[in-house]
Each structure stands twice: as structure tokens, then as C-alpha cells.
Amino acid sequence: MLKRVSRDPRSPSRRKFLKTTATGGLAAVSAPYILTSKALGDATTPPASDRLVMGGIGVGNMGSGDQGAFLGRSDVQYVAVCDVRQKWREGGKARADGRYGNKDCAAYVDFRELLARDDIDAVHIATPDHWHAIMTIAACRAGKDVYLQKPETLTLREGPLMIAAARRYGRVVSGGSQRVLEDYRAIVEPCWAGEVGAIKSIDINVGPPSMACYLPAQETPPDIDWDLWLGPAPWEPYNPGRCDGNFGCNGGSWRSYVDYSGGSLTDWGAHNFGGTIFAADLLELQPASVTYHPVSADGKDAAYVSLDYPNGVAIHCNRPQHLRTEKPSVSHERGIQITGDGRAREAKPVPAYRGSGGIYGDFLECVKTRERPFRDIEPAVNTMTAPHMVAIAVRLQRSLKWDRTTQRFTGDEEANRLLDRARREPWIL
Amino acid sequence: MAYDLASLDAPFSSLQAYDWGADAGFFKAIDDAVIAAHGDAAVRAELEKRFSAILSGGASRAAKEYACRKLSMIGTAASVPALAPLLLQKEHSHMARFALERIDGAEAADALRKAFSSLDGDLKLGMMASLAARRDGASVPLFAALLAGDEKAAIAAADALGMIRDAAAARVLEAAAGSASGRKSLAITDARLACAEAMLAVGKRSEAMAIYRAIEASAAGKPSARPTLMAAKRGIVACLDATP
Numbered sequence: 001m002l003k004r005v006s007r008d009p010r011s012p013s014r015r016k017f018l019k020t021t022a023t024g025g026l027a028a029v030s031a032p033y034i035l036t037s038k039a040l041g042d043a044t045t046p047p048a049s050d051r052l053v054m055g056g057i058g059v060g061n062m063g064s065g066d067q068g069a070f071l072g073r074s075d076v077q078y079v080a081v082c083d084v085r086q087k088w089r090e091g092g093k094a095r096a097d098g099r100y101g102n103k104d105c106a107a108y109v110d111f112r113e114l115l116a117r118d119d120i121d122a123v124h125i126a127t128p129d130h131w132h133a134i135m136t137i138a139a140c141r142a143g144k145d146v147y148l149q150k151p152e153t154l155t156l157r158e159g160p161l162m163i164a165a166a167r168r169y170g171r172v173v174s175g176g177s178q179r180v181l182e183d184y185r186a187i188v189e190p191c192w193a194g195e196v197g198a199i200k201s202i203d204i205n206v207g208p209p210s211m212a213c214y215l216p217a218q219e220t221p222p223d224i225d226w227d228l229w230l231g232p233a234p235w236e237p238y239n240p241g242r243c244d245g246n247f248g249c250n251g252g253s254w255r256s257y258v259d260y261s262g263g264s265l266t267d268w269g270a271h272n273f274g275g276t277i278f279a280a281d282l283l284e285l286q287p288a289s290v291t292y293h294p295v296s297a298d299g300k301d302a303a304y305v306s307l308d309y310p311n312g313v314a315i316h317c318n319r320p321q322h323l324r325t326e327k328p329s330v331s332h333e334r335g336i337q338i339t340g341d342g343r344a345r346e347a348k349p350v351p352a353y354r355g356s357g358g359i360y361g362d363f364l365e366c367v368k369t370r371e372r373p374f375r376d377i378e379p380a381v382n383t384m385t386a387p388h389m390v391a392i393a394v395r396l397q398r399s400l401k402w403d404r405t406t407q408r409f410t411g412d413e414e415a416n417r418l419l420d421r422a423r424r425e426p427w428i429l
Numbered sequence: 430m431a432y433d434l435a436s437l438d439a440p441f442s443s444l445q446a447y448d449w450g451a452d453a454g455f456f457k458a459i460d461d462a463v464i465a466a467h468g469d470a471a472v473r474a475e476l477e478k479r480f481s482a483i484l485s486g487g488a489s490r491a492a493k494e495y496a497c498r499k500l501s502m503i504g505t506a507a508s509v510p511a512l513a514p515l516l517l518q519k520e521h522s523h524m525a526r527f528a529l530e531r532i533d534g535a536e537a538a539d540a541l542r543k544a545f546s547s548l549d550g551d552l553k554l555g556m557m558a559s560l561a562a563r564r565d566g567a568s569v570p571l572f573a574a575l576l577a578g579d580e581k582a583a584i585a586a587a588d589a590l591g592m593i594r595d596a597a598a599a600r601v602l603e604a605a606a607g608s609a610s611g612r613k614s615l616a617i618t619d620a621r622l623a624c625a626e627a628m629l630a631v632g633k634r635s636e637a638m639a640i641y642r643a644i645e646a647s648a649a650g651k652p653s654a655r656p657t658l659m660a661a662k663r664g665i666v667a668c669l670d671a672t673p
Contacts, residue, residue, distance in 0.1 A: 118653075141619055143656040168622055168660050216450020234494065234524060237449055397464055414467060414502060417531040420562065421501075424523045425555030426581070428588045429562075 045074040052367055053121045055080035057111045057135055059092030061245035062149055063126030066176070067092055069360040070124060070147075071099045076364065080120065082108040086223035109225050111135055115142040122367050125149060126176070128245075128260040130233045133158035134429055136173060136377075140165035147363045149176040150270035151262060152380045156388050157420035159381030160407060161429060166377050174363040174373035175380030177274045181353065184275030187332045191279045194347045196329040196340030199280045202315045203324055204272055205335030207249060207264025209391040213257040215239040232423035233259040262391055269387040274375075276315065276336050277386065281348075283379035285309050287386055289401045290393040293319075303397075305390045317390055392418045432465050432472045441479050444496070448489040456495070463499050473503050480504075481511035490520055497524035504528050506536040516544035522552045530559040538565050545571060554585045561589035569593060573601035576617070577608070584616040591620025599624040599640065606647065618644055618657050625664055629671060638668040 052075060056067045059081045070076050078099065081092035089107045096105035108114045114123070115138055122145040125135050129151055139146045146166075152175045153159045166173040181188075190196055217237030220226045226238050236242065236259070241252040249255045249264035261267060277283060287307040295303050301323070307315040316324075328337035353374050355365025366373040385402075392415055393400055401410040409415040423429055436458065443455040459476075466473040476499070483496040493515070500508045508528065515525035522544075529537045538560070545556035545568070557575075560568040568589070575586035587605075590598040602621045609617050625640040641664035648654035648661060 141615065141656075164623070164626065168619075168626070168663070169656050170659055170663060212453075212456070214449065214451075214453035214456075234527065235520075395464075396467070398467070413533070417502060422523065422526045422530040422555075422559050422562065425551040425558065426585060428554065428558040428585055428592075 051075055051077040053077050053079055053119055055114050055120050055123050057082045057123055057125045058127035059083050060088030066124045066126050080106040080114050082111045082114045084225040084228045115139055128254045129154040130260045131231055133162055136162050137165040140169045140171045145172040145367045147174050151266040151384055153384045155420045163378050172366045173377040175375035177270050178359040179271040180274035180278050187279040187330045187338055190330045192348050192350045194345035197343040197345055198341045199313050201326050201339040203319050203337040204276050206269050206317045209265045210258040210261050210263030213242055215241050232427035265391055266387045273386045274383050277383050280313055282309055286382050286404045287389055290389045291399045292393045305393050307386055434475050437462055444492050445488055447492045449491045463502055466503055477508055481508055484511040494524045497528045500528040501531045504532045506534050509536040509540050513540040526555055526559045530562055557589045561592040564593050566595050569597045576605040580613050583613045587616035587620045591623035594624045594627040622660055634668050634671050641665045
């Protein structure tokens with residue numbers, strides 16, 4: 001039997017309603033309610049009264065994958081989807097209804113309506129990045145646990161606000177990079193086994209930051225709430241290439257553009273920085289400085305950036321090969337090379353997911369136990385600080401120092417202007 | 430070597446005539462100039478003057494938006510006269526804030542407060558968001574007046590006060606807490622929790638504890654207020670754990 005999530009037992013809820021009806025209270029209910037075998041559970045499926053009630057916000061592309069993962073879980077009762085695009089909304093509802101053989105999944109355009117439901121325990125969020133902070137904080141305030149797709153943040157200011165909301169309301173907030181633990185074992189295991197020794201230098205390859213969008217205006221189709229898609233982002237005319245959810249970052253997708261995403265630098269960077277920072281056990285740290293190395297005088301070497309951590313570890317992003325004078329201790333096929341001092345250190349157990357079912361199972365298990373998930377929002381925010389700092393250094397083409405305590409750059413007013421951006425009315429953060 | 434400002438004449442002419450979908454190749458020269466303006470007050474002042482001229486003329490919405498983005502990087506008090514009138518225009522209000530929110534100094538704050546006082550609806554809430562992001566203590570009395578008003582504005586005001594989270598904000602939130610209900614009450618409580626966290630962070634343990642205790646008392650026995658009650662209890666524990 002699954003441990004039930006603690007909610008106020010005096011509060012009427014769908015779960016309690018189901019429990020009451022399942023024990024003979026059906027006659028007291030005036031509206032017809034048919035108890036199915038699925039609602040009552042069986043040898044492998046918990047009764048609905050013991051399942052976590054979930055909904056999804058942003059259920060196209062990556063969101064549909066997340067929804068599928070949660071729908072496949074016997075400990076989840078999936079009750080609602082939200083998407084500003086009709087095709088994704090209807091598709092998400094159809095998947096949930098198909099899973100349960102009914103028409104019960106509610107479909108919302110506005111996430112605030114979904115969050116207002118007090119029967120929902122947890123949500124997954126897979127919108128474009130410019131919505132992540134507002135939705136996550138609103139969900140925490142509404143008492144929901146959150147599985148949030150990576151990259152968790154769009155700006156540096158958002159991270160601490162999201163952590164504060166999660167901690168204030170005691171919510172489980174998991175970031176959504178499944179690759180951090182699963183794809184980087186080639187570097188994680190030797191580092192955590194102590195074989196690399198004290199890590200000194202890391203090279204990683206990362207993609208470019210996002211760019212400005214100058215796409216022409218097109219007529220807004222009727223199947224998208226364009227104002228709500230833009231939300232806190234600047235108003236721009238509709239163009240399908242602006243809001244397409246494909247995974248490209250080189251134009252023609254929201255992942256390409258600065259108002260909605262940090263580009264490949266933060267999108268794939270959430271994985272590559274995530275795996276690297278996990279391997280080097282830097283999850284609790286933030287860089288102390290970022291050094292911008294301009295194009296070499298002879299023009300042969302492209303610009304690159306180095307992040308210096310307070311424990312002496314340096315992460316070089318796209319450093320030219322001939323400048324990599326260290327002999328790597330371990331490497332990863334995605335262009336990651338880690339160099340340690342080679343003096344064996346005491347091994348540490350590699351953290352693992354809780355529960356079963358990968359990162360989704362980890363999140364659900366933590367919702368039940370109230371533990372912090374593998375990619376808890378705090379280390380996730382710390383991780384994302386790295387690519388955000390790289391993006392700002394690249395944009396300004398200069399080196400910067402970071403004061404973690406104040407969450408500001410030291411002595412660079414222009415850099416501090418890039419900590420955040422004004423949100424379009426009426427959104428506030 | 431001095432920056433060749435004359436090289437920007439053609440790009441700025443293109444910007445004056447730009448609209449969404451037109452050739453955007455000229456932007457790079459201006460973008461590079463903005464970066465080059467770092468540490469060069471003369472270049473910065475000249476760029477600021479040119480962007481301000483775009484805002485004050487008959488350029489398209491797209492061109493003015495671009496100018497606002499650049500002024501958000503290099504704008505100073507000198508840009509405020511060009512940005513302030515746009516705050517009142519629905520098409521440009523947000524992008525004017527995009528710049529003004531990032532410009533330090535009394536001139537920018539005054540412009541935002543003045544616009545706040547003359548606007549209604551969402552544009553007013555926008556001014557509130559930007560003043561709150563600046564943690565503008567002088568705005569606390571302005572926002573406090575909205576706490577007793579309609580729900581949407583009251584919630585936004587509570588959120589804004591929770592961002593400012595100074596002693597004055599805490600006081601007006603406390604005063605409004607007793608008469609609020611529903612979503613408004615939740616927003617006010619959230620803002621009070623934020624104030625308490627800010628107080629605790631700077632060692633004002635007894636002040637933070639007083640807020641947490643008051644929230645705990647008001648939430649006790651109300652099933653719908655359970656998240657709030659638990660948040661208050663967590664805060665009390667944090668106060669007890671904090672070094673005096």
C-alpha cells in the first residue's frame with residue numbers, strides 16, 4: 001500500500017470522496033458516480049484514493065513525454081491538462097482519457113484555473129522557459145509539488161525566488177533533466193569513486209546563447225491564445241517560428257530566442273553543465289567569477305569562457321583544443337574532459353534516484369516521503385547559474401565577478417542589469 | 430582608438446524605418462556599438478541620444494522596442510524624458526518599463542511612480558511590478574492603498590509589497606491582513622511570509638517571529654489555510670534555530 005500524501009484530513013477532497021464512496025457512502029451522494037475497477041484498484045494498481053492526483057501545464061513536445069511518463073504510473077491519477085494551444089491541449093486530454101477509458105480529464109487554457117483545484121497534489125510544467133518561474137512559484141503557493149522541465153530558470157534572479165517559494169511552503173520541486181544522472185556515468189562514477197583525485201580543471205563544449213527574434217508578423221491562428229503564450233514576455237507579433245516547440249536552437253523555435261529561452265547554452269547546457277557539475281560535486285556551489293577570453297589576436301582561436309568555483313575548480317567552456325594542456329583524467333563523449341590531481345581520494349556513494357522509474361519515479365517517491373528529489377530546485381538553480389553567467393559574459397564580452405551572497409555581479413552595473421528583465425503586465429515576480 | 434560614431438549613421442537610419450520582418454542585418458553594428466560603449470561615456474551618451482530620438486519620433490513599434498532594449502543596457506537619467514511618455518501608451522508601456530526598471534536613480538523611479546498614479550488596469554500593475562522589482566520603498570504607501578480594493582489589484586499589490594519586504598511593507602500588510610479573505614488573504618499572507626524571511630535573514634529574529642506567530646494564530650483551525658499554517662510553523666522553527 002502506498003503511503004498517502006499528508007493533506008488536511010478535515011478538508012473535503014476528491015480522494016476522501018472516493019474513499020467514502022468506496023466504503024459504502026455511495027447512497028449519500030446525489031449525483032451518479034460509477035465506481036470502476038480502476039478506481040477501486042487491484043493487485044497491481046492502488047485504489048484512486050491512494051494515488052497522487054496530477055495535472056500537466058504545457059503538454060506539447062517535451063510536455064507530452066512527461067505526461068506519458070506520469071500517465072504510465074499506477075500511483076498517479078492524472079486529472080487535468082493545460083495548454084494555450086488547442087492541439088496540445090486536446091492531445092493531452094485524449095492521452096489521459098485513453099489511459100483511463102473515460103472522458104474525465106479536464107482541459108484548461110489558463111494555468112491559474114488548474115492550480116486553483118484543491119484536489120491536485122502535483123503538477124508537471126513543460127512550458128517555454130519564460131513561464132517557469134511564475135508557474136512554479138504559483139504552484140508552490142497553491143500547495144502543489146512541481147516537476148519542472150529544465151532549464152529551470154531563464155534569469156539569475158528567478159532561481160532564489162523559486163527556491164524560497166518551495167521552501168516557504170514545504171513543496172517538493174524537482175528539476176527535469178533526466179540525463180544528469182543517467183547519461184554521464186562515464187565521468188560521474190570515477191570522480192565519485194575518488195579515482196580522479198581533487199578535480200582542478202574541466203573542459204566542456206556548450207552551444208551558443210539565444211538570439212534576438214526578428215521574424216515577420218503573421219496572422220494569429222485561432223487555435224492559440226497568443227497573449228497567454230507570450231505571458232510575461234514582450235509583446236511580439238505571432239509567427240509560428242517564434243513559438244514552435246521543436247528542439248532546435250538555431251532559429252524557428254522558441255528555444256532559439258532570448259525572450260523565451262537561454263538557447264542551446266541553457267537548453268542542452270542544463271544537461272552538459274548538469275552532468276559535469278554533478279560529476280565534480282559542485283551542486284552546492286555557484287561560480288565565483290567568469291572570465292571572458294576574447295578571440296585571439298591572430299584570429300585563429302574563437303572566444304571562450306571560463307568559470308571559476310570557490311573551491312578552485314575551473315570549468316572552461318569551448319576552450320580551444322591546443323590550450324588544453326592538462327591531461328584529462330576522465331572524459332565523456334559529449335565533449336567533457338575532467339582533470340584531477342590523480343591522488344586517490346576516499347570514495348563517496350553516488351546519489352541515486354529514490355523509488356523506481358527514473359527521475360519521474362524519484363519525484364513521485366519524494367512527493368510521498370517529503371524528501372528532496374535528486375534534482376531538487378536548489379542544486380538545479382545552482383547548476384543553471386553557470387550557463388546564465390556564461391551568457392552574460394559572452395553578451396558583454398568581458399569578465400565578471402559574482403557575489404553569491406547578494407546574488408549580484410561585483411562592480412559591473414551593466415551586468416547587474418542582466419540579472420532579470422521587466423515582465424509584461426500584469427505579470428509580477 | 431575612438432569609436433567611429435559616424436559609422437552608425439546608416440544603421441540608425443535603417444532602424445528609423447525598421448519594422449518586423451524587414452532586413453535586420455544592420456542591428457549588428459548597433460549591438461556592437463552598445464558593447465563598445467562600456468567605459469566610454471561619450472559613446473554611451475551619443476547612443477543614448479540616438480535611441481531616445483527613435484522613441485520620440487514616428488518609428489514603428491518594432492523599432493521603438495529595439496531602442497528600449499538597448500536603453501535597458503546603457504540608459505541613464507538622460508533617457509528618462511524619452512521613456513516616460515511611453516509608459517502611458519498601451520503599445521509601448523512594457524518596453525519602456527523594460528528600460529526604466531534597469532536604470533538606477535531617482536529620475537527613473539519618479540517616472541514609474543508618476544505613471545502608476547495616473548494609470549489604471551494592467552498598465553498600473555505593470556508600474557507596480559517594476560517599482561517592486563527595484564524594491565522602491567517610496568512606493569509602499571501607493572501600493573498599500575490598493576490592498577483594500579478589487580481582488581486583482583490587491584493581489585498584485587500584496588505581491589509587490591512582498592518583493593519590497595521592508596519594515597513599512599510589513600506594517601501595511603499586517604494592517605490589511607485582518608479584513609482580507611480568499612485569494613487576497615493568501616497573497617497578503619504570502620507577502621508577510623516573505624517579509625518575515627527577509628527580517629530573519631538580517632537577524633531581526635523577534636520581528637520575524639512576531640509575523641510568523643500572527644499568521645499561525647490566524648490560520649489555526651482553518652483547513653483551507655493549512656499550507657499557510659505549515660509555512661508559519663516552518664518559519665517559527667527557523668527563528669528558533671537562528672542564532673540570536
